[in-house]
Amino acid sequence: MAQSGSSHxxxxxxxxxxSGPELQEIDLPTRFRAAFTRKDEVGIFEGKTDKDVRRSLHVGEVDMPELAPDECVVAVMSAAINFNTVWSAIFEPVPTFAFLEKFGRQGWHGARHDLPHHILGSDGAGVVVRTGSGVKSWKAGDKVVLSPSYVDEEDHGSYDDGMMSETQLAWGFETNFGSLGEFCIVKANQLIRKPAHLTWEEAGASTLCAATAYRMLVGSHGARMKQGDVVLIWGATGGLGSYATQLVKNGGGIPVGVVSSDEKAEIVRSQGCEHVINRSDLDLGEQGLRHPKAGRMLGEAIRRLVGEDPGIVFEYLGRETFGASVYVAKRGGKIVTCGSSTGFKHEYDNRFLWMRLKSIIGSHGFNYHEAVQTNRLIALGMIHPTLSKVFPLDEAADATRAVQTNQHIGKVAVLCGATTEGQGIDDPALRERIGEQNLNLYRR
Known part of the structure; x- marks a missing residue:
């Protein structure tokens, strides 16, 4: 008979x-600690200039939900903060409780998610402790990283590309029971084998950004980068940009990284990116990158570095940069975009798009295959984590605030079940071959 157990x-x-059998001998806890927002606090930032997420993101005990046949319970050792955590915590562009209410109308499995609290988090790593009756490929004791793509296998669109499913959701953003807690609930097709040479905090901080960049640049649904392509990467030390730089370099492309300081420029160069532009050196005045001459000045800077215009522009900043992105791409070039962190409404001169036969490619998240392929590159030591700072679960709001105010580079992690940093390494020999200087580049 299973023993009565607490989360601890x-x-x-x-x-x-x-072992797996030993884990199954301990009952799942009925409650566990997690970071969450509250439905009764939607609207607390109305009229506020500084929407400080430390007011809205709470850490406390929540109920363990019932498990569906295709799901697993994972003991989360470490999670990571993404910008969707910030959006959730400021209740914009819409409160995520609207997503949970919509999901709640899809039978009992969806109704479990429609709660007065929303457990956030779309990145993580941990250990499987329970599997549903329909799970075939995973078992208790497996060490995993978590993909945030939540796909309904009964939707025909998912068989062409998981992201083309009309019912595809971002786990921990459009669903409940995300990674920022001692336990989380995932579908079995969100699980990926943990890279053995990484710590928990490193393993749990890569999937969302790294695989998003992979789809944008490498996968068949994005820009399909080839050897020798010049790729302009905005925010090259950000969560997305830090992986894009590595993917371009690893794939034989020529990355040109845009950063905001000399310190960030040095980090990008240490990643193997020879060509770096400090945007503050462009002298664009108060209008910044929306200056009418910004595209021309940026294009001249790129040509001075590499001798030609970029064939691909890696774009996720949106309003501030999109006009310049369309301008600087070469004839027939591609602007691939997955977000708009500086604003959703873009302005650009359409003449530079249609008359020079350029393309804008919309990209969102990634499918399961792309997540697994990205993780394979990480497991081989060809792509490295870009973790810069680690917080305990009690300080999840502070971690989210750091991302909200851009007081970080690369990725920010949160220890959930892990007690200290540095735990979880199963292949120290591979780690030594890769080198701590590569794995900890963003933590210098």
């Missing part, structure tokens, strides 16, 4: 390396 009983067993 099960977490302690995971931390000690208990």
């Amino acid at each position: 009983d099960l977490l302690d067993a995971v931390r000690s390396g208990a």
